[in-house]
Amino acid sequence: MNNYVVRKIKDRLMLIFIFLALVVALIPLFSILGEVIINGSSSVSIDFLTQPTPTVGEAGGGVANAIQGTLLTIGLSSLIGVPIGLMSGIFLSEYGGAKLSTSVRFFNDVLAGFPSIVVGIFGYTLIVLSIGFSVIAAAFALAIIMIPIVTRTTEEALKLVPATVREAAIALGVPQWKTTVSVILSNAKKGIATGILLALARVAGESAPVLVTMGYWRWWFAGLDKPVANLALDIYTFAISPFENWRALGWGSALILVLLILGISMVVRLFTREKY
């Protein structure tokens, strides 16, 4: 057998291997998604989307209060986490000196790897102990989870903007902050949006920090200093409950959570679409 044939076989084998790896990676994804859609869709109805959690043993009801609560909690945590993460990312990429940036980046990565329950307990000691279980405490803990993700992805997205574009703006006599805001950010907005979405999706699905900062809540929103219902936590509570109706609601909640994240990412993509 000559070299050429050997090379061709190797090439073919490699391709088969890569393809198999892809299939193996996709199987769990699609089986989970399939399961959620099959089991969840049967419990989604008008009532499901408009009624609050039913009491134990009661038939019907829905998770409208949890949808409201999840949107509120992740909205509030984004209000805290996104600006801080964005600014930190801009600092690391555009302003920070080499030494400072290296250490900030290191601690940021450590923070990104923190177990979320630890972040939850941090929120508990800092906020719950003074004002009680509340939306504020949950949003604060979730914001801390968001910050390192947004920081890192913003920095990476900004670094991808070619130096030539930066220099072009500086050479036009544009001050640095304006160069960053109007030229560099607009070139990187797609990557930044992806980072924010990743962070949002991550916290929308977090249950551990929510559990220790807000706890389970079966009613509608009652004030920022009170807890609200939460889809991720509902899934947990419903799934381990012995009630048929609650378990069905749990599947429905899982489906809604997936659709919610999908919906948010579609809206964000639409708004950050590139003109050219």
Added chain:
Amino acid sequence: MLYKIEVENLNAWFGSKHVLKNINMKIKEKAVTAVIGPSGCGKTTFIRCLNRMHEIVPHAKVSGKVLFNGMDIYDEDVDPVQIRRKMGMVFQKPNPFPMMSIYDNVAAGLKLNGIRNKEKLDSIVEQSLKMAILWDEVKDELNKSGASLSGGQQQRLCIARALAVQPEIILMDEPCSALDPMATAKIEGLIRTLTAEYTVIIVTHNMQQAARVSDYTAFLYLGELVEYEATTNIFENPKSELTEKYITGEFG
């Protein structure tokens, strides 16, 4: 004749590397001055020192004076941003803002500096594109992306962008090195017409280009200014042996 720029004892470093050594040079107004020399001789660093772009690179350092209209741009009170507004710069590779239309690219310098008057912007954009000999090619598609143009058109767009802020000096860093001969010829023609109103300083590694477009030529070698003369003198009657060797192609 007036001197637009007077360079006195200019030294520049990257970290510990001494890339420009004691340059003294007086650059005439409304003329084209070419800076030639082999790769790595400091040509690019030299023009980047003229609008304080050298210092934006980490570990870069400058000493000496650069007098612009008689004022030292390295004086402590001088804001580099203000200096850069008075000097347009055109880079080696065309670098239009990729997320902006042709119109916005030209208007960028003005818009980013707070000029919002639509009529004023329209007229400056048209005038700048005309001066950059690009108007006729793009006037019907000003809303298309600047990145959709050909390389030569993009470079003329960058020239228009530099002209739009109404600078006094145009600095060009090998503006034709990424372009084909046709596009190069267009830009060279354009450079000649610019001298009516602007002082042009062009870095090039193409000696024929220097001979074609410039009135004065400076030859840099290993960070030192070897010879600075009227272009015809440099090419026909060089004083230094090194210059002669370089322009006859013995090295470089």
